[in-house]
Amino acid sequence: MMSEIPERKARLYAISLSLMVGSMVMAVKFYAYWLTDSSALLSDALESIINVVASAFALWSILFSGRPPDHTHPYGHGKVEYFSAFVVSGSGFMKKVRAGLWLEVVHSRR
Numbered sequence: 001m002m003s004e005i006p007e008r009k010a011r012l013y014a015i016s017l018s019l020m021v022g023s024m025v026m027a028v029k030f031y032a033y034w035l036t037d038s039s040a041l042l043s044d045a046l047e048s049i050i051n052v053v054a055s056a057f058a059l060w061s062i063l064f065s066g067r068p069p070d071h072t073h074p075y076g077h078g079k080v081e082y083f084s085a086f087v088v089s090g091s092g093f094m095k096k097v098r099a100g101l102w103l104e105v106v107h108s109r110r
């Protein structure tokens with residue numbers, strides 16, 4: 001049980017870093033779109049929103065999972081991290097679908 005606390009700190013550090021870097025990358029992509037008016041950059045910037053939302057959700061789930069057991073959750077809240085992993089991997093799947101649709105559009109224009 002004692003080793004759970006540094007592990008939780010490491011998770012919080014990693015996900016906070018991910019959220020910060022993701023937000024900066026998203027800002028740079030929107031700025032690049034603003035400069036170039038490129039639809040590819042806009043698509044990439046919009047995709048970054050998914051990354052930032054997924055990171056924010058993961059951060060929330062790590063914070064929520066640390067709550068002690070209560071009346072409605074007598075075994076604690078740790079299982080929310082499995083749900084979060086499912087949602088985050090689902091967002092990755094949605095990005096692949098988007099990339100596939102984008103390639104379809106590019107090929108249909110040739």
Ligand SMILES: [Zn+2]
Pocket residue numbers: 070071072073077
């Ligand atoms: Zn609860």
